[in-house]
Amino acid sequence: MTAILSDATRLRDEICRVGASIFERGLTFGSTGNISARLPNGELLMTPTNASLGDLDPARLSRFSAEGVQIDGDKPTKEAFLHRCMYCERPGAGAVVHLHSTYSVAVSILADVDPEDVLPPLTAYYVMRVGSLPLIPYYPPGDESLALAVGEKAKAHSAVLLANHGPVVSGATLREAQYATEELEETAKLHLMLEGRRIRPLTSEQVDALRRRT
Known part of the structure; x- marks a missing residue:
């Protein structure tokens, strides 16, 4: 029991540190964005609703049982189902980060992206940390159809x-999920900066070689 409490304390503090880092660097704003992480016993810690990632209180994070029932903490984010969808389909996931980050959202609004893989493989780290990125069609916030759509794609995609x-x-650890989210945002920024110019993305052979290394 002491070990479980110690794990929970460390993870609560880490969620708050990551949230503050993301907020301070302008990757989220207001009360947008949410973070969750899974404890060794299967329980989930999640940022609560209407909370700024820049000012989280470790003691007030929402805590869920392994079955998805809230145990204690503040009222959870209304986007909690997005996190549960990822965990259900990705048993190796230890954390999930969801942001409304500016460049990624901008790319999600473009009409001419490939819905099976939204961003081109511009850098090696994008390929290694994110891989391919499917686009989920628009659904209103809280729509159960969004959960089904995310769960279907999460079977084969970590993001x-x-x-x-x-x-x-999602990521095996909170840091991995954070770094992958940041890599995605930077790649979205590059993609928009280069729009209309000839580019030289990684070749399929280069991409395959990187994926074999991860």
């Missing part, structure tokens, strides 16, 4: 992009 909304990214 998805919600149309007119933002990215949902």
Whole structure:
């Protein structure tokens, strides 16, 4: 029991540190965005509703049982189902980050992207940390159809992009999920900066070689 409490304390503090880092660097704003992480016993810690990621209180994070029932903490984010969808389909996931980050959202609004893989493989780290990025069609916030759509794509993808909304990214650890989310945002920024210019993305052979290394 002491070990479980110690794990929970460390993870609560880490969620708050990551949230503050994301907020301070302008990757989220107001009360947008949410973070969750899974404890060794299967319980989930999640940022609560109407909370700024820049000012989280470790003691007030929402805590869920492994079955998805809230145990204690503040009222959870209304986007909690997005996190549960990722965990259900990705048993190796230890954390999920969902942001409304500016460049990723901008790309999610473009009409001419490939819905099976929204961003081109511009850098090696994008390929290694994100891989391919499917676009989930637009659904109103809280719509159960969004949960089904995310769950379907999460079977084969660690990250998805919600149309007119933002990215949902899982990782084996909270830091991995954070870094992948940031890599996605930077790649979206590069993609928009280069729009209209001839580019030289990584070749399919280069992409395959990187994926074999991860």
